[in-house]
Amino acid sequence: MVPALGESACGSGNFQRRLLGQAGSPATTSAFRRMLQKGSPAAIDQHETRGDCVMPEAIQGSSKKGNMTSGRAWAVVAVVFLAGFCMPANMGKTMWLAPLVMESYGFGPDILGWVNGVFYILGALIAFPAASFVRRIGVRSSVVIAMACAVVGNLIGLLSGTSVMVLMASRIVEGAGFGLMGVIGVTAITPWFPKGRRGLPLGVWGMWVAAANAITPMLDAAIAEATGSYLSVWQFLLVFDVIVLVLFLVIYRDPSEPYIDAAEKAGEVKFSYKELFSNKVVWVLAFVFFVEEGAFIASQGFLSSYVTTSIDAPLMVGTALVSAGAIWGACFSPIAGKISDAIGSRRKVLIFCMASAVLFGLLVFWVTDLRVYVLVIVLNGFTGGGVAAMLWASSSEVVPSHLISGATAALACSQSTGMFLGSMFMGNVINAVGYTMAGWCVLVPCFAIGLLAVIFGLRGKLK
Structure with a gap:
């Protein structure tokens, strides 16, 4: 709590007057005075405090246009989310239309x-180089490159x-965009929000895969059925990618x-791979994402095929079930x-979601x-929506701000690698044992290994 005006702070009754003096014009000083009296989070959240003393830079930064109260902040979340959405929308084409693609x-x-797995190869390879690349050329240019990969990949697929x-080859190019957006998303959003309030916006970002998995299965099936050709889905997503760009x-x-x-603001620190790789918490988060996403995407890639063959349901029913689970996952991501x-803990929510994942693994193909x-749909949402949201949010809080792109690169790399191995391996196991x-x-x-890593590997290291 910021002391009321006139009270002593940091042992000096003149401290706040000095802060107000730095604000500039009388109008600005008046605005600062009102913020201090209200204990505005915008004035104090982003910088350090010492005891009851709010440091001068906290007050200097309080009137900025780019804080979380700005409408622009949520507009940025929305367009970054849409750019991210395009990538798993492209990813899912061969999954949701698996029977048609295999027949063709x-x-x-x-x-x-x-075919499903190669999508993730280039994304995994470029994740760590992209961490410094994004910082060098900026978010705007990086997203343009990622969207270009989506457009070119769709064109190659059509041909x-x-x-x-x-x-x-088309899947590999599209996957490069997926890998880039995995690094860019959190890096683009976190500068707009203070650490303690990033759960909701990063929960929205965490929906980028779940929302695509919610919408595109039924959408892809409906387009293919209406036009009589699965290639219409490639054409639709090509146009959609251009519009989003x-x-x-x-x-x-x-x-x-x-x-x-x-x-970082003062230019005293720079991105360092050595500093990043020495952070053990980042590696635990990356490992959890690796095993969770590998298993989860392996299940999603074959779920429509399982429903149509083992339950003898039409393709539209199979894709509807996939969509229903993903819709709940997309909804649960910002809720998580x-x-x-609200509870001040990412780890507790993550434990709940990983425990749900274990039960999901038991039931999904049984x-x-x-x-x-x-x-199964409820558990699918906890797994696909909650785990990713908590990991992305945690990655921005376990490192200093100049390493956030590196921490998200670790998660993006492990996510893509897990997805590749899970998709590739699962098909062979299904052929062998059912x-x-x-x-x-x-x-x-x-899922069980991931749960144990969260319980024991993050104990005392992540709130």
Whole structure:
């Protein structure tokens, strides 16, 4: 709490008067005086305090245009989210339309695993270089490059004909955009919000995959069914990517006064891979994302095929089930962020979500009654929405601001690597032992290991 005007702070009754004197004009001084009297979070959240003393730079930064109360902050969240949404929307094409793609190209689940999996290769490889790359050229240019990958990838896919290799090449290019956005998203959003209030905006960002998984399964199936060709989905997403790129260029701005550490603002620190790699908490978060996303995406990639073959349901029913789980996941992501802000703990919410993931792994390829799938849908949301939201939010809080792009790169790399291995490996396991045993032998152990890492690896290191 900031002392009322006239009270002593830091042992000096003149301290606040000195702060007000730094504000500038009488009008600005008056605004600062009102903020001090109210104990405005905008005046105190982003910089350090010592005892009851609010440091001068906290007051100097309080009138900035780029703080969390600005409408621009949430507009930036919206357009960055839309750019991110495009990437998993492209990712899901071959997953949600798996029966049609396999029939058209003449391959089975084993090759489908590769078609799904290669999407993540380049994204995993470029994640760490992208950490310094994004800081060097800026968020705006980085998003343009990521969106260009999405557009070019869709074009190559449209020209693939019946060539599996060309289809895979298109997936790799699209995956590069996915990997870039994994690094860019948190880096773009965090400067607009103070640390203690990033749970909700990063929870919104955490929906970028879940929201795409919620909307595109039924959308892709409906487009393919209406036009009689799955290639119409590639055409639709190509146009959508271009529209989002234009919208981003019109709306996005960098914050005029970002919420960053004082040392970075003063230019006293620079991005350092050595400093990043020595942070053990970042590696634990990355490991959890690796095993969780590997298992989760492995399940999503084959869920529509499982429903159509094992439950004997139409493709639209299978994609509807995938969408229902992802819709709840997309909704739960910001809810999880808001809850973690309210209780002051990311770790507790993360433990709950990972425990839900273990149960999800047990049931997802075992349940054969569509009515029981209600429980699977609920667990799917906790897993797909809550885990990612907590990990992205945590990555911005366990490192100083100049390393946030590096921490998110670690998560993006582990996410893409896990997705690649999970997608590739799962198809072969399903071919060998069937859906149910594959779920019990692959999904459950991965989720359980991730849960143990959160419980023991982050104890005392993450609130």
